Amino acid sequence: MDLEKQPQQPLTPAVPPPAEVLNGDDIRASDADRDRIADILREAMAEGRLTADEHAERVDLVYRAKTVGELQPLVRDLPAASGSTAQGPGPRPYSYGPEAPEGPADNLVAVFSSSVRKGRWRVGGRTNAFALFGSVEIDLTEALFGQRFTVINATAIFGSVEVRVPENISLRGNGTGVFGGFEVKSLESADPEAPVVVVNGYAVFGAVEAKPKRGKFVADLQRRLRKHLGH
Numbered sequence: 183m184d185l186e187k188q189p190q191q192p193l194t195p196a197v198p199p200p201a202e203v204l205n206g207d208d209i210r211a212s213d214a215d216r217d218r219i220a221d222i223l224r225e226a227m228a229e230g231r232l233t234a235d236e237h238a239e240r241v242d243l244v245y246r247a248k249t250v251g252e253l254q255p256l257v258r259d260l261p262a263a264s265g266s267t268a269q270g271p272g273p274r275p276y277s278y279g280p281e282a283p284e285g286p287a288d289n290l291v292a293v294f295s296s297s298v299r300k301g302r303w304r305v306g307g308r309t310n311a312f313a314l315f316g317s318v319e320i321d322l323t324e325a326l327f328g329q330r331f332t333v334i335n336a337t338a339i340f341g342s343v344e345v346r347v348p349e350n351i352s353l354r355g356n357g358t359g360v361f362g363g364f365e366v367k368s369l370e371s372a373d374p375e376a377p378v379v380v381v382n383g384y385a386v387f388g389a390v391e392a393k394p395k396r397g398k399f400v401a402d403l404q405r406r407l408r409k410h411l412g413h
Contacts, residue, residue, distance in 0.1 A: 207251025215253060219244050222257045224331050228354055228378045231260060234335075292316030292341065302326065309334045313341030313388065320345045323398035327377040334381045338362065338388030345392035347379050348400045355381035355392055362386055367393035376400070 220241055227237040240256045247253050287308035290297045293316055300321035307329050311318040320334065323346055336343040336357070347353050350373070355366025362385035371377075377400065381392040 207249060207254065209250045211247050211250050211253055215250060216244050216247065219253045219257055222260055226257075226260045227333075228331050228352075228380045230354065230356065233356065234382045287335075290318050290320065292318050300324070304328050305332050307332060311336045311343045311345075311383075313338045313343050315339075316341045318343045321395070322347045322351075322379065323395050327400070330375065330377055332377065332379045334379065334383075334392075336381055336383035336385075336390045336392075338383075338385040338390050340387045342389045342391070343383070343385075345379070345381055346395040346398075347392070348398045349394040349396070350399045351376050352378040353381070353392060353394065354378065357382055357390060358384040359390070360384065360386045363389045363391070365389075365391050365393075369394055 223232065223237055223240050223244070226232045227234065232240070243256055244253065247256075287310050288306050290299055290309065290311045292313045294314070296317045296319070297311075297313075298319045298321075300319065300323075302324050303326070305322060305325045305327050309320065309332070311320060311334060318336075318338075318341075320343070322332075334345060336345070347369070349369070350371055351369070352371045353366065353369040355364075355368070357364035357366070359365075364383070364385045366381050379392075381390070383390055
């Protein structure tokens with residue numbers, strides 16, 4: 183048989199298998215996705231929708247999540263969850279300057295002594311105040327807020343923790359007094375982007391008190407921050 187006279191059979195092109203279409207929940211979560219969910223949880227705790235323990239548990243799960251689908255259930259019962267992972271962060275109408283990097287909280291400890299933080303200082307996201315037969319004073323009336331939400335965890339055992347804030351910010355709290363007093367004078371700013379200070383903790387044979395300082399205001403925060411940061 184003359185093979186050269188046989189008709190050539192057309193080659194069938196190899197067709198690659200169809201690419202798998204990922205469900206939206208299967209998409210790998212980015213750092214920005216996790217940060218947006220963490221912001222929602224932080225605001226929910228500040229508004230009293232989550233306890234400090236619930237917030238800590240959910241934030242731990244946020245930074246362990248690998249996909250968008252793992253993030254959604256963590257904020258499904260919160261009002262700010264709609265579209266949180268689908269949209270990027272928009273411009274913020276109120277600027278606080280660069281946020282402090284993640285790291286250990288500021289610690290103020292007074293054991294048979296006193297500890298005071300006041301004047302012009304930059305407030306971190308978290309501050310732990312502990313007083314044992316002593317007193318801690320935290321004065322935020324002239325402080326520079328590097329972020330919108332500030333959480334102060336206050337513990338007073340046979341001692342006292344006092345927190346003073348400007349009159350035009352929001353102040354919230356959640357705590358317990360055992361043979362002592364835990365008092366936070368709630369305050370809501372008319373400015374929705376004003377700083378929010380949340381005081382949590384407990385007092386045992388002691389006192390934790392947080393309230394605004396009469397006549398003290400956060401004035402022109404953006405201008406002060408630009409000056410402080412050298413811009």
